Amino acid sequence: MQEFDVVIIGGGPGGLAAAYGLHGHGLNVAVVEKDLWGGTCPNRGCDPKKILMAAVEAQGRSEALQGHGLTSVPQIDWRASMAKKRAYTEKIPSGTLEGLKTAGIATFHGTASFNTDGTLTVGEDQLNAANWIIATGQEPRLLDIPGKDLLRTSNDFLDLDTLPADITLIGAGYVGVELAAIASAAGSRVHLVHHNRRPLRAFDGDLVHDLMDRLTAEGVDVKLDTDVTAVVAVDDQYQLTTASGETWTSDLVFATAGRTPAIDDLHLARIDVVTTPHGIAVNDRLQTTNHHVFALGDVVDRPQPKLTPVAGYEGRYLTATLTNGAADPISYPVIPSVVYGKTQLAQLGVTPAEAVAEPEKYHVNDLDLTHWYSYQRTADPAARIKVVVDQESGNIVGAAVLSSEAEQVINYLDFVIQNHMSTADINQTILAYPTLASDLTYFN
Amino acid sequence: MQEFDVVIIGGGPGGLAAAYGLHGHGLNVAVVEKDLWGGTCPNRGCDPKKILMAAVEAQGRSEALQGHGLTSVPQIDWRASMAKKRAYTEKIPSGTLEGLKTAGIATFHGTASFNTDGTLTVGEDQLNAANWIIATGQEPRLLDIPGKDLLRTSNDFLDLDTLPADITLIGAGYVGVELAAIASAAGSRVHLVHHNRRPLRAFDGDLVHDLMDRLTAEGVDVKLDTDVTAVVAVDDQYQLTTASGETWTSDLVFATAGRTPAIDDLHLARIDVVTTPHGIAVNDRLQTTNHHVFALGDVVDRPQPKLTPVAGYEGRYLTATLTNGAADPISYPVIPSVVYGKTQLAQLGVTPAEAVAEPEKYHVNDLDLTHWYSYQRTADPAARIKVVVDQESGNIVGAAVLSSEAEQVINYLDFVIQNHMSTADINQTILAYPTLASDLTYFN
Numbered sequence: 001m002q003e004f005d006v007v008i009i010g011g012g013p014g015g016l017a018a019a020y021g022l023h024g025h026g027l028n029v030a031v032v033e034k035d036l037w038g039g040t041c042p043n044r045g046c047d048p049k050k051i052l053m054a055a056v057e058a059q060g061r062s063e064a065l066q067g068h069g070l071t072s073v074p075q076i077d078w079r080a081s082m083a084k085k086r087a088y089t090e091k092i093p094s095g096t097l098e099g100l101k102t103a104g105i106a107t108f109h110g111t112a113s114f115n116t117d118g119t120l121t122v123g124e125d126q127l128n129a130a131n132w133i134i135a136t137g138q139e140p141r142l143l144d145i146p147g148k149d150l151l152r153t154s155n156d157f158l159d160l161d162t163l164p165a166d167i168t169l170i171g172a173g174y175v176g177v178e179l180a181a182i183a184s185a186a187g188s189r190v191h192l193v194h195h196n197r198r199p200l201r202a203f204d205g206d207l208v209h210d211l212m213d214r215l216t217a218e219g220v221d222v223k224l225d226t227d228v229t230a231v232v233a234v235d236d237q238y239q240l241t242t243a244s245g246e247t248w249t250s251d252l253v254f255a256t257a258g259r260t261p262a263i264d265d266l267h268l269a270r271i272d273v274v275t276t277p278h279g280i281a282v283n284d285r286l287q288t289t290n291h292h293v294f295a296l297g298d299v300v301d302r303p304q305p306k307l308t309p310v311a312g313y314e315g316r317y318l319t320a321t322l323t324n325g326a327a328d329p330i331s332y333p334v335i336p337s338v339v340y341g342k343t344q345l346a347q348l349g350v351t352p353a354e355a356v357a358e359p360e361k362y363h364v365n366d367l368d369l370t371h372w373y374s375y376q377r378t379a380d381p382a383a384r385i386k387v388v389v390d391q392e393s394g395n396i397v398g399a400a401v402l403s404s405e406a407e408q409v410i411n412y413l414d415f416v417i418q419n420h421m422s423t424a425d426i427n428q429t430i431l432a433y434p435t436l437a438s439d440l441t442y443f444n
Numbered sequence: 445m446q447e448f449d450v451v452i453i454g455g456g457p458g459g460l461a462a463a464y465g466l467h468g469h470g471l472n473v474a475v476v477e478k479d480l481w482g483g484t485c486p487n488r489g490c491d492p493k494k495i496l497m498a499a500v501e502a503q504g505r506s507e508a509l510q511g512h513g514l515t516s517v518p519q520i521d522w523r524a525s526m527a528k529k530r531a532y533t534e535k536i537p538s539g540t541l542e543g544l545k546t547a548g549i550a551t552f553h554g555t556a557s558f559n560t561d562g563t564l565t566v567g568e569d570q571l572n573a574a575n576w577i578i579a580t581g582q583e584p585r586l587l588d589i590p591g592k593d594l595l596r597t598s599n600d601f602l603d604l605d606t607l608p609a610d611i612t613l614i615g616a617g618y619v620g621v622e623l624a625a626i627a628s629a630a631g632s633r634v635h636l637v638h639h640n641r642r643p644l645r646a647f648d649g650d651l652v653h654d655l656m657d658r659l660t661a662e663g664v665d666v667k668l669d670t671d672v673t674a675v676v677a678v679d680d681q682y683q684l685t686t687a688s689g690e691t692w693t694s695d696l697v698f699a700t701a702g703r704t705p706a707i708d709d710l711h712l713a714r715i716d717v718v719t720t721p722h723g724i725a726v727n728d729r730l731q732t733t734n735h736h737v738f739a740l741g742d743v744v745d746r747p748q749p750k751l752t753p754v755a756g757y758e759g760r761y762l763t764a765t766l767t768n769g770a771a772d773p774i775s776y777p778v779i780p781s782v783v784y785g786k787t788q789l790a791q792l793g794v795t796p797a798e799a800v801a802e803p804e805k806y807h808v809n810d811l812d813l814t815h816w817y818s819y820q821r822t823a824d825p826a827a828r829i830k831v832v833v834d835q836e837s838g839n840i841v842g843a844a845v846l847s848s849e850a851e852q853v854i855n856y857l858d859f860v861i862q863n864h865m866s867t868a869d870i871n872q873t874i875l876a877y878p879t880l881a882s883d884l885t886y887f888n
Binding site for chain 2: 046047050051052054055057058059061062064065067068069070071072073074075076077080081084088307308309310313316332333334335336337338346373376377378379407408410411412414415416418419421427428429430431432433434435436437438
């Protein structure tokens, strides 16, 4: 039996933030990882996805300026994009493990499983700890339809040697939409299928509608209200059938309909940790129903978006909680979400839908940005923002943005909201002109 | 004689900000413009310049990704770029004038000249006012060398029907550097000449050196320590001669060696307004030596950079001063400056040079960014930042940045500095990941 102050299960961004934080405070820490050190984000998530997106964005900018100053559109070289991605991801697991070892943090590789006496088994090793942090994240959700074993996941997509001429993505959540944007830009015929009329349901409906229009204009075959009921292999392809009887064939089919908490191996019931279909139940101190067991990141059943910086924030919170005994409930800053692509969709703070529900409290400005200087300059094909302003303070408290640079706009607004700035306060700053940020002075 | 509460001479961004502000407070206001309504920025400055820059930036992004996911580089179509620019600028003068008239602000078009009795003559009109604001800006500086009449200015460049195969720019200030970036990207052979070894002297020397390396790599013939002594027409070209006896020919030659205050027509001495070679002398309330005459924007002899948002800020300050009698000295927020191009150079707050001079007060982090995620992702050919941190507070107080997206980085840091955020405070925000802004969490 090996004894630790804290054992962290999951070597992704959240677990690592906690591991380094707790180790830095002198605690005896171990990290357990069953798969790739570094976790989903750097190996199979945000980082590699956005490396592939670099060529997509650059192509998008050139496309928009056709007839407005540029001739010809650069083509995407899938193999080179993938080589660039791999040059990045291949270093992650060994580099992460090396970092932990160099720091003096114990590491265990293998599937972790709790025992009824509260200890943990990882392969040949038995671990015990005063406190535990579960940070195992989520895994791609597999569809329960005939032919489900034929389906690939986002993990497979992000490591394709060659991109097939025709692919289908089942599920238009942010993973499906982003992979559609990448594959379509790289020359694949893409079918993006969603079971109801409301893809990306966490985002503003009007802007999602605009985004679907853009994807369609980029050549994506967007199929809403479409339930895939079966997949069968036909020669070298896959044939899909829907509830309404429609069929088509694709070279590859990916299940992109959400992700599920990675908790099955852990046997959490043995240590009285309650779980739900959405993950591990925690209180507002990230404490599970077993008071020595904490959870953070994507594996947690909480309303915060499942995002890398949220997991890191929670890792730092647990570091503080487990070292200085402070047990203030966790309080989150505003959390931006972005769907990347040639056209990006981003959201932050109070949503337009929440604002509309409280008209005495909030005002929503719904602005078509395509005629604004910055968007006219880059010939942005679709740019729109909904800015939520608090009636009493005049502060900007939320926004939903669609544009080729929504990630930048939402980050500017993150600073604005985080610092409780009113539109008048923005006018008291001097921003580089003319830029996306200097446009914020027009949000009155 | 027409009487006004305030007459503003100069219908550019600063004058207009004051005009609308004062008019909005019920004052009887007139604006005088001798040239294009709207002034330099929207007609012949920042706005049209950066419209032409859109194609340059998009090309730069594609170039960087050659071999990293993109094949072929889009070419710049000068005529289409210029058509796009003109579609923007052609509406400016009439739109500006229309706006003033619709608002009910008096307008006069013509050269303004003060009389010894303190009144103003504009063509046939005689104006008198309780207070005056001079906002006439600057004009391109003409070189005093043999052949000076053969030289074009930035005004001419920004309206070229066709771009010649070979051009020379005399003066590597920000105008020269930006025009060099545009012309070179559009396929012209560019000679960029600077009289000493220190172009862009308001910017960090190391980063300027890196930028000159980038311009050279892009194909610009950068000639430092080079004094042009004469220009002569030879056939359809122009031959330049330098102090060291070097000669070359170019299709067109542009004087880009700075700008001078546009005050010659005003006869300011007649109303006891003191001027210097750098413009109109004002106190810290923007008041000239004649207490009824104020000045703002580029025409003023003050250390602030000559930038559109600075003029607007001063226009709002004078609105407050002249309406509520408040006469607090003007206090500026931090002011970012950007040199645009495929590689951008930006600066804000305490400069690295100022910081190095006070080592007990400041610390400078000089970071090569090319291996950082965001810059690796876009294959940014040159990315570097110097971050100035106040030793006592831990706050970021200044920065100098070189990267293809320096304008964004410097605007993020503008919010950071303006809100007195420490590096620890940045870690308490959650920014969209992975983005340029989320990289700020590494500035420790």
